[in-house]
Amino acid sequence: MTGNEIESVRKSVPLVHCITNYVTVNDVANVVLACGGSPIMTDDTGEAAEIAAASGAVVLNIGTLNDRTVSAMQKAGKAANQNAVPVVFDPVGAGASALRNRTVEKLLAELDFTVIRGNLSEISFVAGIKARTRGVDAGEADRKNDAAAVARAAAKKYGCIVVVTGAEDVITDGEKLARVKNGVPEMSRVTGTGCMLSGMLGAYAAAAQDVFSAVVSAVAGMGIAGEIAYEKNGGAGTGSLRTGIIDALSRMDDETLGKRGRVTYEG
Amino acid sequence: MTGNEIESVRKSVPLVHCITNYVTVNDVANVVLACGGSPIMTDDTGEAAEIAAASGAVVLNIGTLNDRTVSAMQKAGKAANQNAVPVVFDPVGAGASALRNRTVEKLLAELDFTVIRGNLSEISFVAGIKARTRGVDAGEADRKNDAAAVARAAAKKYGCIVVVTGAEDVITDGEKLARVKNGVPEMSRVTGTGCMLSGMLGAYAAAAQDVFSAVVSAVAGMGIAGEIAYEKNGGAGTGSLRTGIIDALSRMDDETLGKRGRVTYEG
């Protein structure tokens, strides 16, 4: 967190090309707008490469994958790689089905990612550690894995920044590592807070001078938004919490981030 | 309503596999989370059977059907039937087009459903009674049909529990029948309250000891959530009503259900 990362996104208004799932796509678009970016959510193979090449970042999320959208992800990812556009990967449900596993392996083999974000089960699969994902939430067994070790293994394997989100979030490039303790447990009862964060990571990576620092800011920012939303209207329920998270992200500034961020560094 | 059905869902956190429409999918996921389940919304044919077999319940909703998603519904439904996983069917717009009619007939012929939920027009079509559905809302002409008779006919024909939602909701297994008088008329101006209830029915069926009783609880619970949301912020408008329904579902407990449920039984 360098103290001007939110301002950088708001000033540069990066175009963020998301190929994402249709469950949380509206929230992802609203979050990209809230944090200062300009979202475009197309997933057709006929324009994926062209749009990706013209974007500030590409975000690939396999939440509701199918043949057409995975093909669009391949095209968008390759075009981004060729044009030095950062690519964020959200391997939703890695470990939960053979199809997801094959798709994650294929995309990891073909594309260079700037940031990979998932829960502990998903990143365990990415790291090649035996994982049993149950649906799209982190599996009980996987919680025994050490998030920092799993994240470091994945980051080294793929030469990128890895984020494991959970009660405590871990961000690492394989060597240095940051832990973020912001957020409230109630966020896990709102669908798509992970997807929203992946969208934010695209906007922040596009605008960043220092991508690692920007990723830490985005992760802390999402947690702080959850805290602010819960403080303001926490008793109301999870519908209000969702609205409040987007509200807080749309009003977030670097000062709030600096004051409320609970970040520690290692390594 | 046995007094512990909500608690059962919250304790068991059933995985609910929904193949549903992209209009209301986000609300369905948030409602499944709000009532205590864990939603997974994939609709690809390459993993539908695997995910369904590992789930606590499967929910099939044809709101925005196409070849790929109907094929995924067939695979998911068969895998669920083979693994004794309960299946909820929401025949959105049955009677409104030849495609919907053929699809509903095909799914009814191939799969065993645990619960079928629709409005009076849709269930009239399921029961084989002449229906003229206009779009996805209940047709005027069909309102002359007696909901209880239509529901009983459909339940007997397919050997399952049938729910007809409307100003008064009817739940029947072909013999016994419950009427639920909860809810407010303004709920019909929020898109997807029916889809949300079908998602809930999946979570409740997965966790249930007695499926009929659990279905009655879910139906009453959705109506009570609408009442609470309307009492709290009814004058604000339909955007707030939608948020309030999810809020109320996320805070619902068996005591509230017992106190506010307006349920009568027959037969």
Add this chain to the structure above:
Amino acid sequence: MTGNEIESVRKSVPLVHCITNYVTVNDVANVVLACGGSPIMTDDTGEAAEIAAASGAVVLNIGTLNDRTVSAMQKAGKAANQNAVPVVFDPVGAGASALRNRTVEKLLAELDFTVIRGNLSEISFVAGIKARTRGVDAGEADRKNDAAAVARAAAKKYGCIVVVTGAEDVITDGEKLARVKNGVPEMSRVTGTGCMLSGMLGAYAAAAQDVFSAVVSAVAGMGIAGEIAYEKNGGAGTGSLRTGIIDALSRMDDETLGKRGRVTYEG
């Protein structure tokens, strides 16, 4: 604005068939309901023509176009044209990719539109004026074009009503022209306000005696809804603004429209 256009929609409850993008489809459905219509969002080629022919209006939006949905748009549009059902076209991202440009040209060549609505970049492309769209937002360079001239050129070229939305909205049939100055800048930070307006235009066109006047009312109504939402809860953020817009639309009446509408006419 004739003083009874909102009432006309609420009384006739027109069925509005939308083939639209999956990013904002839920908001579009809720807005159609909020303003008094009945939405049906199907995009399958197997029923597009049948549903369109039975509808009060058809709305085509290419925000997340693909082969299947464009084919459904062609079928729905032709059936609507054959049955004198008004068709609204929202050429999202026209100018942003070769695929979008080809698709827009194809649909403009094959179908008769009643209303075309877009931002200045999109309508510049429709009018055949060189445009450089960046993503789905209006490009900086295009802001130099005069919206009124661009809208008139497009309207004359296609013999329909054209709406260019922006800080000031312009509505023209090629000759007469209205300018609407309602709305708040913060609306551009909520995804899909343009898509929502296109959905409204379908409902208003379906119920209208005078389509031009009804379009002006819908455009002013959306802007007023943004103002009311912002006045009520503007400081909260963009999540609340979105909910507030739908709230305000669900409570809008012709009196409010008459009092708050900032409309001037030319030509």
